[in-house]
Amino acid sequence: MGWxxxxxxxxxxxxxxxxxxxxxxxxxxxxxxxxxxxxxxxxLAPMSGITDTVFRRFIRGLGGCGxxxxxxxxxxxxxxxxxxxxxYLQFYPDEHxxxxxxxxxxxxVLAEAARICQDLGFDLxxxxxxxxxxxxxxxxxxxxxxxxxxxxxxxxxxxxDAVTIPFTVKFRAGWSExxxxxxxxxxxAEDCGLAAVALHARTREQGYxxxxxxxxxxxxKAAVGIPVIGNGDIRRPEDAAxxxxxxxCDAVMIGRTAASNPWIxxxxxxxxxxxxxxxxxxxxxxxxxxxYFEMLIEEEMPGAIGKMKQFVSWFTxxxxxGSGLRKAVYEARSECEVLExxxxxxxxxxxxxxxxxxxxxxxxxx
Numbered sequence: 001m002g003w004x005x006x007x008x009x010x011x012x013x014x015x016x017x018x019x020x021x022x023x024x025x026x027x028x029x030x031x032x033x034x035x036x037x038x039x040x041x042x043x044l045a046p047m048s049g050i051t052d053t054v055f056r057r058f059i060r061g062l063g064g065c066g067x068x069x070x071x072x073x074x075x076x077x078x079x080x081x082x083x084x085x086x087x088y089l090q091f092y093p094d095e096h097x098x099x100x101x102x103x104x105x106x107x108x109v110l111a112e113a114a115r116i117c118q119d120l121g122f123d124l125x126x127x128x129x130x131x132x133x134x135x136x137x138x139x140x141x142x143x144x145x146x147x148x149x150x151x152x153x154x155x156x157x158x159x160x161d162a163v164t165i166p167f168t169v170k171f172r173a174g175w176s177e178x179x180x181x182x183x184x185x186x187x188x189a190e191d192c193g194l195a196a197v198a199l200h201a202r203t204r205e206q207g208y209x210x211x212x213x214x215x216x217x218x219x220x221k222a223a224v225g226i227p228v229i230g231n232g233d234i235r236r237p238e239d240a241a242x243x244x245x246x247x248x249c250d251a252v253m254i255g256r257t258a259a260s261n262p263w264i265x266x267x268x269x270x271x272x273x274x275x276x277x278x279x280x281x282x283x284x285x286x287x288x289x290x291x292y293f294e295m296l297i298e299e300e301m302p303g304a305i306g307k308m309k310q311f312v313s314w315f316t317x318x319x320x321x322g323s324g325l326r327k328a329v330y331e332a333r334s335e336c337e338v339l340e341x342x343x344x345x346x347x348x349x350x351x352x353x354x355x356x357x358x359x360x361x362x363x364x365x366x
Contacts, residue, residue, distance in 0.1 A: 026272040027240055030066070031227050031250045034166035034195040036097050036123050038066040038251065040272070042240075042265050043198070043229055045255035046072045046101040046128065046170070049310075053090050054295045059258060060094060061291070064265030066251070068098045072128040072142075075104035075113035087302075089120060099124035099168065103131060103141040105151065107158035118163045125163060127155065129171035129185075130200050143204035146175045149185060156192035166195035170231070170253075173216045176205045186220045186228070198229035198253055208256075218247040229253050237264070237271035260314040262288060282319060286346040289315050293342065297335050308338045 030039035044051060044059055046069040056068045070088060077084035091098050100117035102125065104110045114125045129152065131142030145152050160167050169189050174180040186197045199220050201212040212232025221228045230249035234240050240252045257264050263280055270277035280288070292311065296304040312329045316322035328341040 027244060027252060027268055028250060029272075031196075033124060033168060033227060036166055036195075038097060040064065040066045040265075040269055041251035042268055043067040043251055043253040044069055044258055044265070045231060045253045046070060046126070047255055047259070048072060048131075050259055052088075052301070053092060053095065054292070054299050054301055056095050056098070057092060058292050058295060059262055059265065062262050062266055062288075064267070064269040066097075067124075068095050069126065070098070070100050072101045072103050072131060073113075074141075075102045075106070075110045078102070078113040078116055079109060085116070085120070089117065089122075091122075097123040099126045101126040101128050101170070103128035103136060105139065105141055105145060105155075107154045110155055111158040111162035114159045114163045114167070118165050122165065124166045124168055124195070125159070126198075127159065127167070127169045129169060143172050143175065146172065146181055146185075146204060147179065149181060149188065152185065153188055153192065156189060156194060160193045167193070168196045168198065169194055170198040170200065170229075172200050172202055172204055173213065174203050176203050179203075180216070182216050183219050183223045186224045190224045190226050194226065196227040196229060196250075197224065198231055200253075201230070201232040214243055214247050217243070217249055221248045221250075227251060231255065234264075237268045237277050240268045241271060259311070260317050262315075280318070282346075285315065285319055286342075289342055290339070293335070293339050297339065304335050305332070305338060308332075308335065312338075 028041040030037055031041040032038065042065055044056065044065050044067065048071050051069060051071050059065050060068065070091070073084065073088040078089070089100055100120070100122040102110055102113050102117070104113070110127070117125045128142055129145055136142040136144065156169070171182065171185055173182040182199055186199070189197050197220065199217050201214055201216045202208070202210065214230065214232070217228065217230040227250040229251045230243045230247055231253035234243060234252055234254055235257050243249060243252055252268070254264055267277040289312070292315070293308055296307055301307065309330055312326055316325050319325065325342065325345045328345060329338050332338040332341055
């Protein structure tokens, strides 16, 4: 297809030279999805098991993220079990603007679930057409719907008629390289009154492997007048700027990188403003790990110790002897023991005079 060559994929982590970008490659200061203003034009992607209220507030506290999204949530579950609402759709006032993401295949069920999200106070509601997980796809949810555009159209119309808040959609380019539907789907979303579209520039068959094809984002942007959010392979601020420069997208969405580098949104904001950004020191990583773990404990989050062990493998990226910290955390038997081992690890490095080590707790609190 001719439109598949609109942009040349040029990512910083492949080609460091692309750090020198034209002004139009800077992330927009803001974008509006209907009446909702997103500033800056950056979005935390919905991620199962990750973007709960604790993680979202944690990211918000670090700065630079314009829009939060919940974990993707079953519309059927919202209607059948109110515990689903408490677990997946809980949020706090400091999380605004925030979008609830739903998945499912029944237009009536999705419409009613969207109404519930609106009543809960969400600023936007989003439809997931991107999840590649087999358990979701086999129920014709997530990216499973990409082979049935008429069904997607029925969902679009039902949800749009059910709510007054902005309605958006996140989708993949298609089921496979031979079944690319992103342009047609985006046009249909615009025709049905959706406020914005977000494209993860991979196919369902790709999962999370291979490279995101940013040229598909450029094709969608060229095809519609509503805002387009680009998603896929943004690992550093330079990548976000390169995506905007090459595709013309109105906002960028960050997923897995946010878990390993929670400062990514603040760094993007710094890079857009000044062309440079700060890297976290070990003291910043210590504060970050402690803050997140303390928030999990204070929230009494179910499975908090599991989340601590899950996140420590990401959060210790760049920490000297991080493997030692990970081992200590994995062997802990309670949330408080995890937190204690983190403190002992970093204070031990500080007392030993390790280069760049974080200060002790007493120094941090002084």
